[in-house]
Amino acid sequence: xxxxxxxHAPTLTHWLVLTSALFSIGIYGMxxxxxxxxxxxxxxxxxxxxxxxxxxxxxxxxxTNLGGAERLDGAVMTIFVIAVAAAEVVxxxxxxxxxYAERRTVDVTRLxxxxx
Amino acid sequence: MQPLSFILTHAWLIPAxxxxxxxxxxxxxxxxxxxxxxxxATLAVATSAGLSWLLAWDFLHLVPHGQPLPSxxxxxxxxxxxxxxxxxxxxxxxxxxxxxxxxxxxxxxxLVHLYSTGYMHGEPGYARYFAFLNLxxxxxxxxxxxxxxxxxxxxxxxxGASSFFLIGFxxxxxxxxxxxxxxxxxTRFADLGFFLGILVLGFxxxxxxxxxxxxxxxxxxxxxFAFLTRPDVLAQxxxxxxxxxxxxxxxxxxVLIYTGGAGKSAMFPLHIWLPDAMEGPTPVxxxxxxxxxxxAGVYLVARCFPxxxxxxxxxTVVMCIGAFTSLFAAVIGCTQDDIKRVLAFSTLSQxxxxxxxxxxxxxxxxxGYSAAMFHLFTHAFxxxxxxxxxxxxxxxxxxNDIWHMGGLRKHMPVTHALFLIATLAIAGIYPLAGFFSKxxxxxxxxxxxxxxxxxxxxxxxxxxxxxxxxIYFVTFWGDARSEHAHHAHESxxxxxxxxxxxxxxxxxxxFIPIPEWVQLPGSPAEHEGIDLAVAxxxxxxxxxxxxxxxxxxxxxxxxxxALVAKLGxxxxxxxxxxxxxxxxxxxxxxxxxxxxxxxxxxxxxxxVDGAVNLSGWFTRTAGLLLGKLQTGQVQTYGSWLVSGAxxxxxxxxxxxxxxxx
Numbered sequence: 116x117x118x119x120x121x122x123h124a125p126t127l128t129h130w131l132v133l134t135s136a137l138f139s140i141g142i143y144g145m146x147x148x149x150x151x152x153x154x155x156x157x158x159x160x161x162x163x164x165x166x167x168x169x170x171x172x173x174x175x176x177x178x179t180n181l182g183g184a185e186r187l188d189g190a191v192m193t194i195f196v197i198a199v200a201a202a203e204v205v206x207x208x209x210x211x212x213x214x215y216a217e218r219r220t221v222d223v224t225r226l227x228x229x230x231x
Numbered sequence: 232m233q234p235l236s237f238i239l240t241h242a243w244l245i246p247a248x249x250x251x252x253x254x255x256x257x258x259x260x261x262x263x264x265x266x267x268x269x270x271x272a273t274l275a276v277a278t279s280a281g282l283s284w285l286l287a288w289d290f291l292h293l294v295p296h297g298q299p300l301p302s303x304x305x306x307x308x309x310x311x312x313x314x315x316x317x318x319x320x321x322x323x324x325x326x327x328x329x330x331x332x333x334x335x336x337x338x339x340x341x342l343v344h345l346y347s348t349g350y351m352h353g354e355p356g357y358a359r360y361f362a363f364l365n366l367x368x369x370x371x372x373x374x375x376x377x378x379x380x381x382x383x384x385x386x387x388x389x390x391g392a393s394s395f396f397l398i399g400f401x402x403x404x405x406x407x408x409x410x411x412x413x414x415x416x417x418t419r420f421a422d423l424g425f426f427l428g429i430l431v432l433g434f435x436x437x438x439x440x441x442x443x444x445x446x447x448x449x450x451x452x453x454x455x456f457a458f459l460t461r462p463d464v465l466a467q468x469x470x471x472x473x474x475x476x477x478x479x480x481x482x483x484x485x486v487l488i489y490t491g492g493a494g495k496s497a498m499f500p501l502h503i504w505l506p507d508a509m510e511g512p513t514p515v516x517x518x519x520x521x522x523x524x525x526x527a528g529v530y531l532v533a534r535c536f537p538x539x540x541x542x543x544x545x546x547t548v549v550m551c552i553g554a555f556t557s558l559f560a561a562v563i564g565c566t567q568d569d570i571k572r573v574l575a576f577s578t579l580s581q582x583x584x585x586x587x588x589x590x591x592x593x594x595x596x597x598x599g600y601s602a603a604m605f606h607l608f609t610h611a612f613x614x615x616x617x618x619x620x621x622x623x624x625x626x627x628x629x630x631n632d633i634w635h636m637g638g639l640r641k642h643m644p645v646t647h648a649l650f651l652i653a654t655l656a657i658a659g660i661y662p663l664a665g666f667f668s669k670x671x672x673x674x675x676x677x678x679x680x681x682x683x684x685x686x687x688x689x690x691x692x693x694x695x696x697x698x699x700x701x702i703y704f705v706t707f708w709g710d711a712r713s714e715h716a717h718h719a720h721e722s723x724x725x726x727x728x729x730x731x732x733x734x735x736x737x738x739x740x741x742f743i744p745i746p747e748w749v750q751l752p753g754s755p756a757e758h759e760g761i762d763l764a765v766a767x768x769x770x771x772x773x774x775x776x777x778x779x780x781x782x783x784x785x786x787x788x789x790x791x792x793a794l795v796a797k798l799g800x801x802x803x804x805x806x807x808x809x810x811x812x813x814x815x816x817x818x819x820x821x822x823x824x825x826x827x828x829x830x831x832x833x834x835x836x837x838x839v840d841g842a843v844n845l846s847g848w849f850t851r852t853a854g855l856l857l858g859k860l861q862t863g864q865v866q867t868y869g870s871w872l873v874s875g876a877x878x879x880x881x882x883x884x885x886x887x888x889x890x891x892x
Contacts, residue, residue, distance in 0.1 A: 146866050223865055230863025
């Protein structure tokens with residue numbers, strides 16, 4: 116098993132296939148989930164795919180700066196993404212709660228006020 | 232020449248006063264007081280008349296006796312300045328014919344205003360009537376004073392518009408409405424020719440103008456009469472080697488301008504509007520169909536006379552149409568029963584007289600020019616008197632039909648006497664006004680060698696006497712033929728006064744030496760006084776006409792009826808005015824409307840409107856379809872967003888790939 120991993124070390128392409136799949140699943144979920152919470156969760160998948168991409172590109176394309184010291188720019192961006200995602204979940208969930216209090220539903224297909 | 236007096240330099244006051252009065256009466260006084268409106272309008276025109284007489288007096292004393300009168304533009308202002316060497320001014324042109332016409336127009340207009348205060352008394356729209364009379368007077372005076380073709384054209388159209396308002400004064404009557412439309416459309420149609428003539432003339436004249444040294448054209452513009460009638464300019468214009476349909480530029484322009492004049496002066500075949508225009512109030516007919524609007528065409532030809540005379544061919548056209556119209560209208564005039572229509576046809580005939588007088592004139596024989604203006608002058612007075620007399624009779628009898636009248640000489644002695652004076656004047660009996668001017672015209676025709684035209688003129692003189700005395704006898708002699716005629720009353724003095732004044736002029740106007748004053752510039756006329764070789768046959772023919780009228784219509788019209796029965800079809804054809812109205816109706820309705828207007832209307836309605844409607848329908852439908860996309864479903868919108876992003880990526884990829892290779 117160790118040999119296998121050593122011989123078949125994942126390249127950037129492998130990882131990008133993974134994040135693309137993650138992102139696509141997120142998009143699919145966002146467009147198809149009827150429950151608003153499910154939509155929000157799908158959105159988290161998209162954000163995470165992007166966050167992983169940051170780390171990946173940092174690790175594979177620019178691991179060190181010109182002086183040879185390790186670079187952490189992508190990792191820092193990922194921290195930001197996680198922070199923003201957390202804040203967004205808070206706001207989103209607050210809206211859903213308020214909406215439920217008003218409409219007794221969080222089914223996004225029944226929320227079509229934009230039509231009017 | 233003496234320095235110009237105040238009124239000569241300020242001749243613009245004469246048209247300006249009626250214009251101001253029109254605005255005042257029409258906008259301010261009309262709702263306030265009808266009486267005041269009439270008084271102000273009459274006073275304004277009377278002021279203009281007084282100023283005109285003053286102006287004429289000063290004008291005649293500008294030069295010592297015996298010298299030709301000058302032609303001057305004492306006031307003008309640039310109105311439209313297009314470029315150096317091409318502009319259009321407004322101004323006042325004073326020369327013998329414009330001063331003469333100023334006096335005629337303002338005098339007749341004042342008398343008509345006065346008469347109207349009695350005739351129109353108590354009519355609805357009394358103030359409106361006076362406002363339009365003022366507008367009409369202003370337009371006509373502006374036309375008379377115009378120093379260039381464009382001002383003349385503008386006032387020409389104003390005359391047309393204001394006559395439209397006046398003819399259609401009784402606009403609740405369908406016949407008056409159609410008559411006013413007919414007058415407007417026919418004259419407007421003719422004015423198109425006038426306009427084209429101005430364009431043709433202006434185009435070539437401005438080129439000549441630009442080529443001339445600046446000193447020789449100082450103070451002139453290409454469309455000024457002063458420039459257009461200069462001998463050197465005319466020589467250049469007639470020398471141009473440009474032809475259209477085989478006709479030179481000068482002749483073409485002259486004939487086109489004449490078209491406009493023929494429309495206003497109701498020359499055959501554009502004569503059809505004038506008889507119908509009698510639908511207007513009778514004083515209006517006296518003003519616009521005797522003294523002013525209808526002579527505008529004659530005035531235009533006289534004003535442009537050097538152009539016509541240089542062209543020669545155009546003058547022949549004027550002569551032939553004039554002579555034919557005078558005969559044609561006289562023939563119809565013998566058969567009509569409506570007193571105003573007889574007068575209308577007699578006007579046509581007399582206008583034809585003036586036109587052919589201009590037509591027989593030339594630089595070598597300029598007598599016709601003076602004669603035409605002289606006849607215009609005298610005709611204005613006796614024809615206005617005839618119309619006002621007819622108005623007085625109609626006022627009393629409440630009918631236009633001469634067969635509803637009869638025996639009126641006992642009931643209306645003053646009207647009768649004045650009508651007789653005017654009838655004798657138009658018949659050309661010495662010493663009344665018509666005799667002198669008719670004599671001049673016939674002498675001009677004879678001495679310039681146009682024997683056929685002279686013959687036609689003589690014949691028309693006899694016929695004029697016949698048909699005028701026909702209506703005179705039927706109206707004033709015999710027995711009353713209707714209830715109203717039995718109980719007819721003389722008209723009030725406010726109507727008889729102006730008529731009496733015109734009566735004096737109808738008697739005396741022949742002694743005013745108009746032909747001495749009005750002469751073709753540069754060609755002094757050989758004024759001959761009364762030519763017995765002309766005067767004797769024309770008087771004999773006139774007396775024969777009167778005798779025939781007495782024979783046929785002096786008593787009960789049995790002989791006339793027998794003659795009518797004998798003539799049969801010929802008589803009915805003439806009475807129907809040779810079916811010209813029907814011919815026009817056929818041409819317009821059956822030919823033009825059906826084969827030109829109807830297809831064009833169809834094209835407009837279906838193709839042009841269809842294209843517009845199609846674009847509207849397309850936008851609407853597209854909007855409705857696109858509107859369906861707005862579902863309010865966030866996830867649908869998201870799907871579109873994602874699809875769009877994917878499409879954008881695909882396209883971008885394709886572009887980058889192909890750009891990379």
